[in-house]
Amino acid sequence: MYDKKAFTITQQIQQLTDRGLIIRESDNVEHYLSHISYYRLAGYWWPMQQDKINHAFKPNSKFSDVIALYSFDRELRILLFDVIEKIEISLRTKLIYHLSHEIDPWWFQNFDFFQSAPDLVKTLSAIEEEIDRSKDTFIKEHKKKHKDDGRFPPAWKSLEQTSFGSLSKLYGNLKNTVSSKNTIAQEFGTVNHTYLPSWLQSIAQIRNYCAHHSRLWNRNLPGRPKLLSNPPHRWIQEVPKEHEFQFLYIHLCCMKYLLNIVQPYNHFREKLEELFVKYPNVDPKALGMKESWQQEELWK
Template sequence: MFKKDPTTIEEQIQKLKDRGLNITPEDNAEHYLSHISYYRLGEYWHSMQYDKEQHLFKENSRFSDVIALYNFDRELRILLFDVIEKIEISLRTKLIYHLSHEVDPWWFQNFDLFTDSMALVKTLSNLEEELSRSKDPTIKNHRKKHRDDLRFPPAWKSLEQTSFGALSKLYGNLKNTVKAKDKIAKEYGTVNHTFLPSWLQSIAQIRNYCAHHSRLWNRNLPGAPKLLPKPPNPWILEIENVPRQFNKLYVHLCLMKYLLNTVQPGNTFASKLDALLKKHPNVDPDALGMKPNWRNEPLWS
């Protein structure tokens, strides 16, 4: 049976020192470990270890660098959460508007419009749970006023209560014959329904990492979004800079930037990302899959 005793903060610090991590009094290690768990910080010092089994650190590994990486990752999540919020609100608006006009305000519970019925059942079940917990006066007043109507409240009320992940699943699950599916994709500059679903799934996954304060730096990301062969809007010109490492964050940052350029023309995402990297020069951009001249590409300029 697995058994492991907890260690005190003093024991944690001594263990790290014994394994070769340089910790000075100025590092305030006791303070940081009392507010950020040893296990969480371990995700940032793991790459500094030359022996992953014995947890032995490479020469000149410093606790201060661990904290710098942690802070960079935290600020990166805050930046991306702000970007994704704008994309999420836009997607919600377009789904509600286009589908409600093409079909009716209850399109999202019309099984004839969707490919995977079981997936829709799950989405609607989660939505019902969200609505039942909602304290939003719009929802409470609707159900009080229309208590005999057993349907969900209309899309412009119901879908304001659901997550980006659910919205991306609703869009991806729409049959390709639904006109709004291509219309929305075209408005985002992603041509048609072929590409946008995988982009939204990718961004929704990253949103979940941000929401749960999970590490993004040096993380292998799941999924392989489909890239447009000839994007109609500014993209990446130099072929060696076209992101092919789907497990790295950079390709996903490019997708966000491409959509954000439609949602918020003149946005400052590129300058904020550039400033963040300059603020933390110890962070290797290659760990994110970023090329040295990424800032010069039309997408980011």
């Protein structure tokens, strides 16, 4: 039976000190632990422990390094959230435009155009919740003006309320015979529908980590984007090995590839470099970064 009791901040500090973490007076440790929970920070000091059973720290492990890792990760999430926002808005725009013209403004409710009916039911349920929560004037006015219409508002209204996760699921669930599915993939430089769904699912997962302030540094990622053997635009030369997909780097490459389409003159590389310079104690290898990643054509 789990019988541990809650520790006071003083007890938390004493436990860390007893386990070998170096805490200096200037570290302002009480302030940090009163605003950032012990177990949120634990994800950053975990690799510093040489004994995972007794939680003993390696020699010269410092609380200041824990805070530096935490701060780096926070700024990384902010950077990625900004990048993903641009990709999300572009995907939303393309789904609304192409499918509303190919089919009709209510294509996302038409089960004839989707592979899995149960998956579409779940997605539509999420979209309905998002619309019901909306305070946007154009949604309120639509409901008031068309209260006898049992359908969702048209795509250009409904999908503006829809999360990136739901958008990626709508796209991935489209039947491969829907022309717009390939058109959108081609416009994103991913050739056809075979590759883009897995990219979007991966990015949506990372977006969720960013939105919920979850750790990205040194995290094993579940997504596995399918990579093109010969992409039409700038890409990386070194093909990643299977185990490398758990690290963030290849997912960053997918984001950069799409961002280069959406915003050709972006500063993603420079901002990443600035982060590593600002936090020199951060090991880029914990993100799966290659030694000379900046020299890859993708990142130039």
